[in-house]
Amino acid sequence: MTRQQLIEEIHRKKSFLCVGLDPDHAKIPAHLKDNPDWIFNFNKGIIDAVAAHCVAFKPNTAFYECYGAWGWAQFEETVHYIRTAYPEQFIIADAKRGDIGNTSGRYAKAFFENMDCDAVTVAPYMGSDSVKPFLDFEGRWVILLGLTSNAGSIDFQHHGSEPLYLEVIRTAMTWGNPDNMMIVAGATRGEQLKAVREAAGNAFLLVPGIGAQGGSLEEVIEMAMIPQDIGLLVNSSRGIIYAGDGEDYADLAANEAAVLAKKMSLTFA
Amino acid sequence: MTRQQLIEEIHRKKSFLCVGLDPDHAKIPAHLKDNPDWIFNFNKGIIDAVAAHCVAFKPNTAFYECYGAWGWAQFEETVHYIRTAYPEQFIIADAKRGDIGNTSGRYAKAFFENMDCDAVTVAPYMGSDSVKPFLDFEGRWVILLGLTSNAGSIDFQHHGSEPLYLEVIRTAMTWGNPDNMMIVAGATRGEQLKAVREAAGNAFLLVPGIGAQGGSLEEVIEMAMIPQDIGLLVNSSRGIIYAGDGEDYADLAANEAAVLAKKMSLTFA
Numbered sequence: 040m041t042r043q044q045l046i047e048e049i050h051r052k053k054s055f056l057c058v059g060l061d062p063d064h065a066k067i068p069a070h071l072k073d074n075p076d077w078i079f080n081f082n083k084g085i086i087d088a089v090a091a092h093c094v095a096f097k098p099n100t101a102f103y104e105c106y107g108a109w110g111w112a113q114f115e116e117t118v119h120y121i122r123t124a125y126p127e128q129f130i131i132a133d134a135k136r137g138d139i140g141n142t143s144g145r146y147a148k149a150f151f152e153n154m155d156c157d158a159v160t161v162a163p164y165m166g167s168d169s170v171k172p173f174l175d176f177e178g179r180w181v182i183l184l185g186l187t188s189n190a191g192s193i194d195f196q197h198h199g200s201e202p203l204y205l206e207v208i209r210t211a212m213t214w215g216n217p218d219n220m221m222i223v224a225g226a227t228r229g230e231q232l233k234a235v236r237e238a239a240g241n242a243f244l245l246v247p248g249i250g251a252q253g254g255s256l257e258e259v260i261e262m263a264m265i266p267q268d269i270g271l272l273v274n275s276s277r278g279i280i281y282a283g284d285g286e287d288y289a290d291l292a293a294n295e296a297a298v299l300a301k302k303m304s305l306t307f308a
Numbered sequence: 309m310t311r312q313q314l315i316e317e318i319h320r321k322k323s324f325l326c327v328g329l330d331p332d333h334a335k336i337p338a339h340l341k342d343n344p345d346w347i348f349n350f351n352k353g354i355i356d357a358v359a360a361h362c363v364a365f366k367p368n369t370a371f372y373e374c375y376g377a378w379g380w381a382q383f384e385e386t387v388h389y390i391r392t393a394y395p396e397q398f399i400i401a402d403a404k405r406g407d408i409g410n411t412s413g414r415y416a417k418a419f420f421e422n423m424d425c426d427a428v429t430v431a432p433y434m435g436s437d438s439v440k441p442f443l444d445f446e447g448r449w450v451i452l453l454g455l456t457s458n459a460g461s462i463d464f465q466h467h468g469s470e471p472l473y474l475e476v477i478r479t480a481m482t483w484g485n486p487d488n489m490m491i492v493a494g495a496t497r498g499e500q501l502k503a504v505r506e507a508a509g510n511a512f513l514l515v516p517g518i519g520a521q522g523g524s525l526e527e528v529i530e531m532a533m534i535p536q537d538i539g540l541l542v543n544s545s546r547g548i549i550y551a552g553d554g555e556d557y558a559d560l561a562a563n564e565a566a567v568l569a570k571k572m573s574l575t576f577a
Binding site for chain 2: 061099101102104105106107108109111112115135136137138139140142143145146148149153154162163164165166167168169170184187188189190191192193194195196198199200201203206207210
């Protein structure tokens, strides 16, 4: 998906919501627990219910890998379903991969060729040759970790007199551009989102940390939205997908997604 | 596996060789290319041939993920085979994972509970809560990226007046200890291995970059070996597993492994 297509979809829906698909057997509704394809079926319920309110889905690989090869197949089936039923949705494999050049190319192949994801999250520690192989795929995106939303982000991302996260963002934007690179920018530290926006130029920011992790949507919009192009994908996972744990879980998820989308719609003229 | 068990195995074999299992359909012998389980069968040939010369195996997940759910099953089968046929081998899932706390715990479950790997490589960018969940598994290991062997390591790992990689290593050694934490230290910059050793104390170093990437075994031994406990696992992947591409590929791999193990044996009294 191109940047322009994504922006058009955001304007059409008046929403820049991304829904995280992190299936957890302990949290899903009782009526799905014994389903032999419970991950896919849980996800399908959510996807069908919230697709009208969001522009992106973000399955996190950890929640599938922990169920082995079967879990990996459920990940593939989930991506295939979104791609087929909702081709206008932007699909992010939240994998946080990164390895030496020829090996990163393998990860890119896994997510872009085998699975037709639009984007994959990438960790920056190993530098240019760990990131660039993902950029070789036309029409696909790297979403690089910049400033993350977790407590441990304080440990290394602020290292140096120029904080590492700003150095990472500035450097990475010379490898890619706003048409193939986005930046992860946690919502939990509003004052730093502004610095991220300055370093990232017009690149889209993927913003986790809304809801369960304490970030404020209003602050994100104030600090990091750009005119016309919006430049934001704001993610919510647990707050939406586990809004309920009964047979009406998908309806409750849709309600939560609609509340966020409604707030977002107020920013469109 | 405990540190003491690993050290005893190193002394028994007079080898601290780790063999990387990175299967590539373009490079494997012709007689295996059409095998429906070519990854596992290629790996099994290598494992049986080199096990006498090495103390660890390191399959890199990228080379399995790029073949989808089937590839993931081949990864599982490979780990299961090593664990069963060669229980004395240290098994490293070279996955370079790392995510917010509850999500890193999922990755730990994938590699330690579902697959019985001894260790997993972890990327440090997201900090403490991305690393600590892996340390909660008794008898398992984190192998944290410190100074990597690729060209891109120069981009961020040297950021700051105190280079980031040394800050990462010093900080990480306060989260773990030499009984559950190892550090990745690329062999391609000999003069920096000494600084890594000082920062890591007695922790084991996993050293890639020997062979195809240009590192020197002699330099690694001089700069980073510690008395008695050795404290090194030196990895070779392509130089061993693709030593040949005919039906005798496993014999040629064994020859290459034996050459490295022989050099290593000279360091034992």
